[in-house]
Amino acid sequence: MQVGLEVFLGLAAVLFALGLYGAISKKSAVMVLMSLELMAVAVNINLVAFSRFLTPEAMTGQFFTIFTMVVSAAEIGLGLALVLAIYRQSRSIELAGMNRLKG
Amino acid sequence: MGYVAVIPLLPALAFAILAPLSGELRNRLRGVAVAGMAGSLVLSVIAFFQTWPGGHAEHPVWHVTFPLAEISGKPLEMGLMLDPISAAMLLVITIVGMCVQIYSLGYMHRDGRVGWYYAALSLFTAAMLLLVLADNFLLLYMAWEVMGLCSYLLIGFWHEQEAPRKASQKAFLTTRVGDVGFAIGLFAMYNAAGTFSFEGVLGSAASWAPGAATLVALMLLFGAMGKSAQVPLHVWLPDAMAGPTPASALIHAATMVAAGVYLVARALPIFEVSGVALTVTLWVGAITAMVGGLLAAVQHDIKKVLAYSTISQLGYMFIALGAGSVVAAMFHLVTHAFFKSLLFLGAGVIIHASHTQDMREMGGLAKHLKITTITFTAGSLALAGVFPFSGFWSKDEILAVLLHEQQYGVFVIALIAAFITAFYVARLWFRVFMGPEQSDELHEAHTSMLAPMVLLASITTVIGVGGYWFAEFLGHHGAWPEPKIYLPSLVAAGAGLALGWWAYGRMNVVLNTRPLKHRAGYAYDMLSMKLYFDLTYDTFVIKPYMRLALAFAIFDFKRIDGVVNGVARSWRTLSDRGWKFDRTVIDGAVNASASGARALGSRLRRIQVGRVQAYQRYVVGAVVLLMLWTVVKGA
Numbered sequence A: 001m002q003v004g005l006e007v008f009l010g011l012a013a014v015l016f017a018l019g020l021y022g023a024i025s026k027k028s029a030v031m032v033l034m035s036l037e038l039m040a041v042a043v044n045i046n047l048v049a050f051s052r053f054l055t056p057e058a059m060t061g062q063f064f065t066i067f068t069m070v071v072s073a074a075e076i077g078l079g080l081a082l083v084l085a086i087y088r089q090s091r092s093i094e095l096a097g098m099n100r101l102k103g
Numbered sequence B: 001m002g003y004v005a006v007i008p009l010l011p012a013l014a015f016a017i018l019a020p021l022s023g024e025l026r027n028r029l030r031g032v033a034v035a036g037m038a039g040s041l042v043l044s045v046i047a048f049f050q051t052w053p054g055g056h057a058e059h060p061v062w063h064v065t066f067p068l069a070e071i072s073g074k075p076l077e078m079g080l081m082l083d084p085i086s087a088a089m090l091l092v093i094t095i096v097g098m099c100v101q102i103y104s105l106g107y108m109h110r111d112g113r114v115g116w117y118y119a120a121l122s123l124f125t126a127a128m129l130l131l132v133l134a135d136n137f138l139l140l141y142m143a144w145e146v147m148g149l150c151s152y153l154l155i156g157f158w159h160e161q162e163a164p165r166k167a168s169q170k171a172f173l174t175t176r177v178g179d180v181g182f183a184i185g186l187f188a189m190y191n192a193a194g195t196f197s198f199e200g201v202l203g204s205a206a207s208w209a210p211g212a213a214t215l216v217a218l219m220l221l222f223g224a225m226g227k228s229a230q231v232p233l234h235v236w237l238p239d240a241m242a243g244p245t246p247a248s249a250l251i252h253a254a255t256m257v258a259a260g261v262y263l264v265a266r267a268l269p270i271f272e273v274s275g276v277a278l279t280v281t282l283w284v285g286a287i288t289a290m291v292g293g294l295l296a297a298v299q300h301d302i303k304k305v306l307a308y309s310t311i312s313q314l315g316y317m318f319i320a321l322g323a324g325s326v327v328a329a330m331f332h333l334v335t336h337a338f339f340k341s342l343l344f345l346g347a348g349v350i351i352h353a354s355h356t357q358d359m360r361e362m363g364g365l366a367k368h369l370k371i372t373t374i375t376f377t378a379g380s381l382a383l384a385g386v387f388p389f390s391g392f393w394s395k396d397e398i399l400a401v402l403l404h405e406q407q408y409g410v411f412v413i414a415l416i417a418a419f420i421t422a423f424y425v426a427r428l429w430f431r432v433f434m435g436p437e438q439s440d441e442l443h444e445a446h447t448s449m450l451a452p453m454v455l456l457a458s459i460t461t462v463i464g465v466g467g468y469w470f471a472e473f474l475g476h477h478g479a480w481p482e483p484k485i486y487l488p489s490l491v492a493a494g495a496g497l498a499l500g501w502w503a504y505g506r507m508n509v510v511l512n513t514r515p516l517k518h519r520a521g522y523a524y525d526m527l528s529m530k531l532y533f534d535l536t537y538d539t540f541v542i543k544p545y546m547r548l549a550l551a552f553a554i555f556d557f558k559r560i561d562g563v564v565n566g567v568a569r570s571w572r573t574l575s576d577r578g579w580k581f582d583r584t585v586i587d588g589a590v591n592a593s594a595s596g597a598r599a600l601g602s603r604l605r606r607i608q609v610g611r612v613q614a615y616q617r618y619v620v621g622a623v624v625l626l627m628l629w630t631v632v633k634g635a
Helices: A005-025 A029-055 A060-090 B002-018 B025-030 B031-051 B083-107 B114-133 B136-157 B162-192 B198-207 B212-226 B236-240 B245-254 B255-264 B268-274 B276-296 B302-324 B326-354 B370-384 B390-404 B408-433 B446-474 B484-503 B515-520 B522-528 B530-607 B610-635
Strands: B062-071 B073-084
Touching: A005 A029, A005 B610, A029 A060, B002 B031, B002 B062, B002 B073, B002 B083, B002 B114, B002 B302, B025 B114, B025 B255, B031 B083, B031 B114, B031 B255, B062 B515, B073 B083, B073 B114, B073 B136, B083 B114, B083 B245, B083 B255, B083 B326, B083 B446, B114 B255, B136 B162, B136 B212, B136 B245, B136 B255, B162 B198, B162 B212, B162 B236, B162 B484, B198 B268, B198 B390, B198 B522, B198 B610, B212 B245, B212 B255, B212 B268, B236 B245, B236 B302, B245 B255, B245 B302, B245 B326, B255 B268, B255 B302, B255 B326, B268 B276, B276 B302, B276 B408, B276 B484, B302 B326, B302 B408, B326 B370, B326 B390, B326 B446, B370 B408, B390 B408, B390 B446, B390 B484, B522 B530
Parallel strands: none
Antiparallel strands: B062 B073
């Protein structure tokens, strides 16, 4: 059976919504980072799906996805490093406590 | 002989060191002034002996000049020169100056501003030395004015009291009247000769336009009359006695007041071309010698007696100049400088010992102040013109010149003045040293004060004999006294002394007696009113001037101040309006923008909560809104 574009977009939308919910509501910084990754994955799925269904002869979307995956890997590395550093400072990774730079 | 230029520089340096210091430090460093003076003395002695035996009045021994500026193409040259007259003056100034400075160490040591006293004394000495070394009339005039300033400073040294303050102003203003004449004389001189140098001016005086020489000579004489306290510009000198006594000895007896004589002596060739000016000089001197002597005879203040005596003796010098004799005038200047400074220093000791300047409250000092008595007596006899003291020789020389020039009228006046001089000398001497003692704690002065007096007394005793060589030194023929001159002179002096003894020495008892007053009546009143000079000036110059000044002050107060105040008032109203506009409109705008920004900021800060997830929510909300907007717009 032929799986349609709508299925992929729907999956991506669900993933994105889950990620957004997590990013806004989770207390732990690690959970928020994971949620952000979920949103990125949703975007990647969209890119691949559009590429596959709209311009099958060109590989632009796939390549772009590889790029964003690399970028989000780097980003998550940086993010986790920050979380570790903050943990060492304050023995906590709760986002609600990270407001010391507030004016 | 470049070291000659250092002679005036050393005291000037002492002044430059002392003047900027604080009072306390200056007091402790007063030795700097004494050291500078000593250096000048040594150099002056060397300069004198290098000038010896002199004899060539026309050619200076040493002369240096440099162009100072250019006036319409003609160079204005300034320079220093040393000739016999300068050398003699240098010696007089430095010897008397040294004596006064050493004497002042004792006399002024308790004064809180002794450092400033020494600074002013140094500046004065520098100016006086520069004056006698100047090779032109302009530089001479500059030094002349600096001396005037120092005289003002030292007369008003105790400016906490009113009398010195007023006396210093009087001295400054009176000499200024003469100085204006001097300045006009300088202008006329430059106009006639095109130069200020002694050489150029005196060399060309004979070829000036008619009348020019008379104008220049009379104006210079007027300046000299101010400085040398000649009638009618003598009124400042007696008041100048309000200053410290040693300063009076140096400035108002020995040196500065003789500067006028020096000026006329330098410029005498101009006077000789004029002829008229010479006669005027002669009679100014004669009147002054007479008036000064008469006034000295009725003073009770010991310093004022000496001051009027100085006026009288300066008159003698002008008589000599008027008779055309530089030698006689300069010789009397030299001898007078020594014996009069000696008398002033002695008067300082007397005043210290008896705590008063009034001779009526003195007496019997001879028993207690032995050295002072001996030295003062030497000075007194020199002033009275008694053989062999110096005054005898120099007065004799002046009388000889008068006889030689056949000025019999002035000769008689000079003899009468000599008689009066002897009289007031005797009056002073007997009142101070004889009679009953008025105080039981009479002390002889400190050695530092006595030593200069002894030195001056020795000079006074022996220097007179040098008159012959002094004349040769100045390039003239020396002469020994002749009986037809010294006999009348000695008779006059003897008669004066005898009268003085008869009036004041003979009784040896009653104090505050005024034999003169009883016998002279109205004449005495006239003299005790100082011949109405001060009264005349007060009535005809000072009072009208004050009235005029008052009228101007009232005009100033009412009219000019009115205009100024009116302008000020309108400006004030205007600026008041401006202020209100400023407050309401401009400040309002500024404040409104500021408070607006603040209100906006306090609203906006509420969404700045500092939690990352809150910001995320804003972003999501914004994206949703944008999407909605896009969708609605697209539809």
